[in-house]
Every structure is written in C-alpha cells, then in structure tokens.
Amino acid sequence: MRITITAFDRSPDGGKGLARDTRVRWALEEVGQPYDVRLVDFAEMKEPAHLAIHPFGQIPTYEEGDLALFETGGIVFHLAERFPGLLPEDAAGRARAITWMFAAVNTVEPVILDLVNVRILEGDKPWAAERMPLVVERIHGRLRQLAARLGEAEWLDGAFSAGDLMMVSVLLRLRPSGLLDQHPGLAAYVARGEARPAYRRAFADQLAVNTRPAD
Numbered sequence: 778m779r780i781t782i783t784a785f786d787r788s789p790d791g792g793k794g795l796a797r798d799t800r801v802r803w804a805l806e807e808v809g810q811p812y813d814v815r816l817v818d819f820a821e822m823k824e825p826a827h828l829a830i831h832p833f834g835q836i837p838t839y840e841e842g843d844l845a846l847f848e849t850g851g852i853v854f855h856l857a858e859r860f861p862g863l864l865p866e867d868a869a870g871r872a873r874a875i876t877w878m879f880a881a882v883n884t885v886e887p888v889i890l891d892l893v894n895v896r897i898l899e900g901d902k903p904w905a906a907e908r909m910p911l912v913v914e915r916i917h918g919r920l921r922q923l924a925a926r927l928g929e930a931e932w933l934d935g936a937f938s939a940g941d942l943m944m945v946s947v948l949l950r951l952r953p954s955g956l957l958d959q960h961p962g963l964a965a966y967v968a969r970g971e972a973r974p975a976y977r978r979a980f981a982d983q984l985a986v987n988t989r990p991a992d
C-alpha cells in the first residue's frame with residue numbers, strides 16, 4: 778500500500794528541515810518505506826479536503842490505503858509498530874522507547890515552541906522582551922535535565938529508537954537560536970541523529986522541495 782504524506786509547498790524555514798514533515802520522512806527512511814508527498818500551501822491546509830484528514834489544518838498528514846493519520850508522534854509510532862527498525866523487540870524496551878517519544882512531544886517540545894511564540898507570534902507585545910528570559914531559562918532547565926539523563930550514552934535507551942528520532946527532531950528546532958550549543962552533550966546527540974543516512978536522505982528530500990525554482 779503506497780504511503781502519501783503532506784508537506785508545505787514552501788516551508789517558512791526555506792528548507793532547514795524544521796517543518797514537521799522532516800521527522801515523518803526520517804522515520805519512513807529508517808524503516809525503508811517509499812512514499813509520495815502531496816505539497817499543500819497555507820490556504821489548502823485550511824480547506825475541507827485537508828481538514829477531513831487533519832482537524833487542525835496542519836502538516837504533516839499520513840495516508841496509507843484507508844488509514845489517514847495526523848500528529849507526528851502518532852504517525853511515527855504507527856510506522857515504528859508497523860515496520861521493524863524503530864522499536865526494540867522486548868516489551869520493556871518498547872515501552873521505554875515509547876515513553877521517550879511522549880517525553881519529546883509533551884515535555885521537551887512545548888518549552889521549545891514557546892521560544893517561537895515569544896519571538897514571532899508575540900514579538901510585538903510590550904511584555905515580549907520581559908518574558909523572553911523566562912522562556913529561555915525554562916528551555917535550559919529542561920535541556921540540563923535531559924543532558925543529565927543522556928550522560929555519555931549514544932542514544933537515550935540502548936539502540937537508536939523512535940524515541941531518539943522524536944527527541945532529536947524536537948531539539949533540532951533550537952538550532953537557529955544557538956541555545957543548543959550551550960549543552961555540548963545534547964548538541965553531539967543531535968549531530969549523531971543528523972549523521973544517520975536515513976536523516977540525511979529525509980533532509981535532502983525536503984530541501985529539494987523547498988529550494989526548487991518557482992513554477
């Protein structure tokens with residue numbers, strides 16, 4: 778059954794790989810599944826056809842026959858369950874890897890997203906500058922905790938898993954801010970993720986879309 782995902786017709790990041798289709802592309806590459814990409818612009822994302830798949834009018838979505846999914850955590854989890862390569866065989870190891878997936882999207886990503894909120898969405902508010910140090914300190918606090926747990930390990934819990942895929946993807950969103958560089962252990966962890974051949978293919982594919990000549 779051929780898989781189709783959606784991605785930005787032109788990502789606002791110009792191809793830095795920060796749009797969330799990259800993590801789904803990465804998972805698909807890790808499990809060796811070919812896929813098609815349907816590009817959508819901001820207007821199309823809010824139209825009924827797309828809303829029927831994604832209730833919040835966002836990308837990415839995932840279609841495989843009759844199955845239509847949204848939310849990167851759900852999509853990557855589905856891929857990890859359906860195909861070998863992203864979750865350990867043993868039940869306890871699987872449970873821990875899944876826990877890291879949730880930690881990435883539920884505990885780490887929200888504090889990182891606040892940076893975008895305060896910089897872009899709330900940038901013109903009189904209190905934005907005052908709020909910024911709080912947002913930055915919350916990120917550093919979370920990163921210190923994560924770095925302490927990772928320690929000298931290569932990945933979060935044994936072999937590379939969907940938990941690492943989600944965590945690296947979330948941390949990558951910090952790259953433009955420079956905040957990640959203040960946590961060398963995590964910066965190295967992210968670099969290990971980016972060095973994986975599957976990530977490189979995913980990144981190159983989204984870059985090609987976002988740097989193609991205008992129609």
Ligand SMILES: N[C@@H](CCC(=O)N[C@@H](CS)C(=O)NCC(=O)O)C(=O)O
Pocket residue numbers: 795796797798822834835836837847848849850
């Ligand atoms: N929690 C969702 C977030 C999806 C999301 O925010 N997608 C962004 C692109 S990275 C988007 O479509 N933004 C446009 C919009 O919200 O209108 C997920 O992980 O899939």
